[in-house]
Amino acid sequence: MAGIYIHIPFCASFCTYCGFYSEICNREEAYARYLEALRREMHLRRDFLGGERITTIYLGGGTPSLLPTFLLTAVADSLRTEFDLSAVEEFTVEVNPEDVVRREDLPQALSLCGANRISLGIQSFCDSHLRWMRRRHTASTAVEAFRLLREAGFDNISIDLIFGFAGLDDGQWRDNLSQAVALAPEHISAYQMSIDPESTLAEMAARGEYTEPDDETCARQYSILQGTLAAAGYVQYEISNFCLDGRHSRHNSAYWDRTAYLGLGPGAHSFNGNDSRQWNDPSLDDYCTALEGGFLPRGGGERLTxxxxxxxxxxxxxxxxxxxxxxxxxxxxxxxxxxxxxxxxxxxxxxxxxxxxxxxxxxxxxxxx
Ligand code: SF4
Structure with missing residues (x-):
């Protein structure tokens, strides 16, 4: 068993709390250049997983849902050309709610690409919190996006939520959870907000404009999370992850089981399933330039003792x-x-x-x- 992760390093704007490697970009030529480089990396690394059966694919970012349909299709076509996908059970794509609502063709396009699981970055159902996080969507956009994905036939949807940040009280958190449960997604990931050193939030904290809530508040909100989701029938199978009816994330579970995976794109990590990890440097331009020259991108690696x-x-x-x-x-x-x-x-x-x-x-x- 093995997985493939593809990093799409583009965002329309940066969220307050996020420190992932990504570039603000909405230019189709930049997307196309990247996807050509990605295709070359797939080709050069096509033997990395040896003969392991590929059972999961995860298209994350960044914001994969920014890619126009023809480029999403190109990613899927390149994957099919370079790898045997006949054993794939789960193909997840991370999507932004605003993109789903703005682009009528998106759910269908994702389905045609072979995606059978969607990870929808809702984060909160409170508009003022979403604005503070600099998310592009509103609560009603999130609900509408979820409906459109269901209408397009997706029966395995995960949503993300965030708790444990200044300004979120227990009542609002309970309200977020009840709105999440009302949608009945198959999977919920809930993360406590932390201050990523690469994020805008870290700058705000350094300027004294943000202070994290105390441990007691975060512990209480975590306990509300566990209690509410358990009462709604969700099974907690990992500290931040909950699912209905065995719909756990196969891809993430494979990470926790130390299954081999190939990570493609700038900043992506790969693991041979035993004692070796490799990664690409998080630079889009260096990544494209190296692959245009026929070389693998610069990166690092470590041998595990x-x-x-x-x-x-x-x-x-x-x-x-x-x-x-x-x-x-x-x-x-x-x-x-x-x-x-x-x-x-x-x-x-x-x-x-x-x-x-x-x-x-x-x-x-x-x-x-
Ligand atoms: S949270 Fe997602 S959309 Fe926001 S900046 Fe990070 S990668 Fe981009």
């Missing part, structure tokens, strides 16, 4: 409901779990109890080598 692999498995596993195999923890020869009372013993795995997921980072730290 046994200790790195152990720590990764613990870190990733303990963020999920499945936990980590007892044999792994026991092999480390430490007195874990039962002794400290921090981990639950589920028979053949250890996991962090759900009511402690909010403080999982501090628990995980104690289990690293």
């Amino acid at each position: 046994d200790r790195d692999i152990f720590n990764e498995r613990v870190m990733l596993g303990l963020r999920t409901a499945r936990g980590v195999p007892k044999s792994l923890i026991d092999s480390a020869g430490k007195e874990y779990g039962a002794v400290h009372g921090l981990l639950q013993d589920t028979g053949n795995a250890y996991r962090i109890p759900r009511d402690k997921w909010f403080i999982c980072d501090s628990i995980i730290e104690q289990y690293l080598k």
Whole structure:
């Protein structure tokens, strides 16, 4: 099993909290130049995954929904040319609600490209918060986008929400959650806002214009999140992810299981499923220039030691409901779990109890080598 991630490094504007690598761009020639480079990278790296069956594809960004239909189709065609996609079960595309509503053809175009799962960046149902985040959409646009995606036949939609930022009170958070639940998406990802050093929010914080809410507030909102979604039938399978009826994200679950993936585009990371990670530098121009010259883009790589692999498995596993195999923890020869009372013993795995997921980072730290 393996996955492919494609980074589309374009946004129409930058959101306050975001530190992902992306360029503000709405020029079709720039998109076309990038996609030609991407096609070349696919070709040069087509053997990276060896003979592994590709089961998931994820088109993220940035904002893939900014690409005109003919370029979205070109990405899908290039993928089909370079890789065997016959075993793909899940093909996710991240979309911006405003693009779905503005571009009538988008849902159908995504479907024709082979996408069968949509990740819709709603973030909030409160217009003043959306404006503060500098999102392009409003709450009603988000609801309309969701409706249009359903109408186009998408039966696997994930929405993103954000909590734990100054200005969001518990009542507003509950209201956001009830609006989310009313849409009945198959999947909800909910993240606590943090200050990414590359974001506008970091500059605001440095100027004293933003202060994060205290831990108590964030913990309370996380608990409201868990309680509300559990009551609505969502299963929490990872600290930030909830789903209905087994509709977890296959692609992200593969990251947490340390399955191999190929990341394409500037800033994208790849993993061989064992002990090697590689990445491309986050520069669109350098990326295109290198590939136009017939070379792979500049980037880096690291070889993981046994200790790195152990720590990764613990870190990733303990963020999920499945936990980590007892044999792994026991092999480390430490007195874990039962002794400290921090981990639950589920028979053949250890996991962090759900009511402690909010403080999982501090628990995980104690289990690293
Ligand atoms: S959150 Fe998404 S749309 Fe906003 S700047 Fe980041 S990548 Fe672009």
